[in-house]
Amino acid sequence: MQTRRETxxxxxxxxxxxxxxxxxxxxxxxxxxxxxxxxxxxDALKGLGVTSPLAESKDVTLTAPDIxxxxxxxxxxxxxxxxxxxxxxxxxxxxxxxxxAMFKVGPEVEANFATRSKMGQSSDVYAIAVTxxxxxxxxxxxxxxxxxxxxx
Amino acid sequence: xxxxxxxxxxxxxxxxxxxVLMAHEMESGQRKDSSGKLIPAWHITxxxxxxxxxxxxxxxxxxxxSKNPFLQFTIKGGKAGDKVAVTWKDTKGDTRTDEATVS
Numbered sequence: 001m002q003t004r005r006e007t008x009x010x011x012x013x014x015x016x017x018x019x020x021x022x023x024x025x026x027x028x029x030x031x032x033x034x035x036x037x038x039x040x041x042x043d044a045l046k047g048l049g050v051t052s053p054l055a056e057s058k059d060v061t062l063t064a065p066d067i068x069x070x071x072x073x074x075x076x077x078x079x080x081x082x083x084x085x086x087x088x089x090x091x092x093x094x095x096x097x098x099x100x101a102m103f104k105v106g107p108e109v110e111a112n113f114a115t116r117s118k119m120g121q122s123s124d125v126y127a128i129a130v131t132x133x134x135x136x137x138x139x140x141x142x143x144x145x146x147x148x149x150x151x152x
Numbered sequence: 153x154x155x156x157x158x159x160x161x162x163x164x165x166x167x168x169x170x171x172v173l174m175a176h177e178m179e180s181g182q183r184k185d186s187s188g189k190l191i192p193a194w195h196i197t198x199x200x201x202x203x204x205x206x207x208x209x210x211x212x213x214x215x216x217x218s219k220n221p222f223l224q225f226t227i228k229g230g231k232a233g234d235k236v237a238v239t240w241k242d243t244k245g246d247t248r249t250d251e252a253t254v255s
Contacts, residue, residue, distance in 0.1 A: 031197040031198055031212055031241075032212060036197075036212070036213075036214035036215075072218060072219065073218045073219075074218075075222075077224075092216060095216050096180075096182055097214055097215065097216065099214050099216075100213070100214055100216040100217060101211060101212070101213050101214065101216075101217055102211060102212045102213075103210075103211040103225070104209070104210040104211060106208065106209070106210075107228075108203070108206075108208035108209070108227055108228055108229070109208055109209045109225055109226065109227055109228065110167070110225070110226040110227075110228060112225070112226050113211070113223070113224065113225050114222070114223070114224035114225075115217060115218075115221060115222060115223050115224070116217070116218040116221065116222050117216055117217060117218060118178075118180065118216045118217070118218050119216075120182075
């Protein structure tokens with residue numbers, strides 16, 4: 001177990017490392033570091049410029065397993081049939097930084113993306129479609145992570 | 153410069169499905185080494201793709217994408233013989249581009 005003091009110290013250390021890294025190595029990247037570093041889903045959304053409240057939608061689909069035996073590799077697919085979507089977000093609520101990936105939807109690409117994510121513990125997973133007028137619609141699914149790896 | 157990516161692009165019904173397997177450590181910045189020191193984050197941040205040189209796809213990734221990432225996306229249009237190129241950039245400023253032919 002970690003004590004509170006240790007946790008705080010590590011947090012400060014991590015923040016220092018991240019800040020130094022971003023200043024030295026990638027000044028020109030478009031990468032939205034603030035949003036990806038956010039510890040809360042609400043902060044991450046704010047960092048991406050999404051201010052409207054989330055609304056659940058049947059037109060957004062999230063495909064993920066009910067039970068993930070290995071939290072290091074959890075396959076996830078986000079998709080939507082909605083028009084005027086500019087971004088698709090994949091978030092794992094209880095990860096240290098919830099925002100996993102941000103896919104830009106353009107005229108040449110379908111709003112259907114698949115990747116594999118790490119999950120620290122059982123959590124709700126969100127697929128969020130951000131429309132061009134700033135609305136955020138989501139689908140969510142609870143994914144259980146089996147730590148023992150015996151497929152419980 | 154990392155190891156080569158494995159890219160497969162298949163055209164079907166006016167769509168091209170692209171599957172990419174990248175070779176990258178995707179260090180999260182949460183883990184500690186044997187001496188208890190935090191291993192700094194090192195992960196892919198930006199992935200972009202072009203079809204015949206024209207940008208068609210872009211995404212940004214945090215450290216929570218799995219090691220040796222898999223990515224699948226679908227391009228509208230494209231036919232057999234077209235060239236799909238995928239590029240990634242990581243937090244160390246490293247970058248790699250690989251190209252595949254649509255089949």
